[in-house]
Amino acid sequence: MMSRIQLHSDGPVFSRLVWGAYRITSDPERREIAHIARMVDTCLDAGITTIDHADIYGGYRVEALFGEMLASRPDLRNRIELVTKCGIALVSPARPDHRIKHYNSTPEHIRQSLENSLRNLKVDHIDLLLLHRPDPLLNAAEVAGVLETLVGEGKTRAVGVSNYTPSQFALLQSKLNIPLVANQIELSVGHTAPLHDGTLDDCQRLGVLPMAWSPLGGGRLLDPEKGNPRLVELLTDLSARYNAGGPGAIALAWLLRLPSKPLPIIGSTDPKRVQALARAGEIELELQDWFQVLETATGRPVP
Numbered sequence: 001m002m003s004r005i006q007l008h009s010d011g012p013v014f015s016r017l018v019w020g021a022y023r024i025t026s027d028p029e030r031r032e033i034a035h036i037a038r039m040v041d042t043c044l045d046a047g048i049t050t051i052d053h054a055d056i057y058g059g060y061r062v063e064a065l066f067g068e069m070l071a072s073r074p075d076l077r078n079r080i081e082l083v084t085k086c087g088i089a090l091v092s093p094a095r096p097d098h099r100i101k102h103y104n105s106t107p108e109h110i111r112q113s114l115e116n117s118l119r120n121l122k123v124d125h126i127d128l129l130l131l132h133r134p135d136p137l138l139n140a141a142e143v144a145g146v147l148e149t150l151v152g153e154g155k156t157r158a159v160g161v162s163n164y165t166p167s168q169f170a171l172l173q174s175k176l177n178i179p180l181v182a183n184q185i186e187l188s189v190g191h192t193a194p195l196h197d198g199t200l201d202d203c204q205r206l207g208v209l210p211m212a213w214s215p216l217g218g219g220r221l222l223d224p225e226k227g228n229p230r231l232v233e234l235l236t237d238l239s240a241r242y243n244a245g246g247p248g249a250i251a252l253a254w255l256l257r258l259p260s261k262p263l264p265i266i267g268s269t270d271p272k273r274v275q276a277l278a279r280a281g282e283i284e285l286e287l288q289d290w291f292q293v294l295e296t297a298t299g300r301p302v303p
């Protein structure tokens with residue numbers, strides 16, 4: 001059974017594996033409301049209850065599609081936890097006043113973006129709001145103020161960040177009276193920098209949970225032509241040994257063994273794949289298998 005995990009000591013409780021809605025507009029058939037509902041049903045059957053969004057996904061369209069789906073399936077609302085993000089401003093027909101891709105971390109934008117997400121998703125609150133990217137113009141004291149107010153108003157249960165370094169995290173946390181409960185970062189067996197640059201050490205020290213985006217490298221990790229064929233071969237061999245149902249589940253199980261307790265965000269919009277990947281939650285990789293995956297991914301033994 002899929003385990004559940006609390007983000008920080010008084011944060012929301014999420015499923016250990018998360019599903020990300022980022023790619024639902026990339027294929028015309030998969031952006032159908034019925035397909036989105038099928039994805040959520042598949043996730044729930046597999047014990048995945050937490051769903052990751054951002055205001056900008058699908059050129060600002062994904063949240064509204066998801067909200068349409070929720071309106072047609074009101075039974076789903078109380079069975080899921082919702083995460084969304086704010087702060088990136090894309091050049092898009094949906095935002096004709098944007099001349100250049102930029103960040104906007106003003107308190108006004110953060111409030112407006114969350115309120116817009118709630119309207120699009122057709123919900124009165126979400127479980128976690130993340131600042132999508134570190135912003136050189138972010139005024140930590142001002143942003144802390146608006147984040148506390150939004151939690152106080154019940155619009156989001158908790159707040160966190162994404163793609164933050166430990167010092168960026170420490171700066172914002174130093175001005176906040178509530179905890180940042182998550183740092184959503186790129187993390188996979190193909191992107192192991194956070195294991196060594198202090199990001200995961202900080203998470204473990206502070207009890208902040210990392211959420212791992214592109215846990216399969218956006219699919220490249222499992223593609224022998226685009227990725228590392230030796231790694232694909234090893235993940236496939238291990239999948240057979242652990243009866244994992246495919247190499248992807250081993251790549252996720254590798255992340256689940258990290259003591260900082262990352263929550264991998266599955267990006268597939270194929271129900272069969274999501275079902276198979278959810279097997280990762282039941283697999284505990286043996287110590288030396290874990291290091292064999294690391295060695296094969298990096299191309300060298302540990303020192």
Ligand SMILES: NC(=O)c1ccc[n+]([C@@H]2O[C@H](COP(=O)([O-])OP(=O)(O)OC[C@H]3O[C@@H](n4cnc5c(N)ncnc54)[C@H](OP(=O)(O)O)[C@@H]3O)[C@@H](O)[C@H]2O)c1
Binds near residue numbers: 021162
């Ligand atoms: N905070 C941030 O800055 C940030 C950045 C990027 C993403 N994210 C979040 O992270 C989530 C996951 O990112 P991601 O989509 O890059 O994750 P991913 O799970 O690494 O990649 C999913 C992609 O890989 C493809 N794929 C190819 N072969 C596959 C296989 N055998 N098994 C599974 N997938 C395979 C999937 O195609 P199919 O759909 O056809 O299966 C899909 O296009 C996003 O949905 C979003 O919520 C956050």
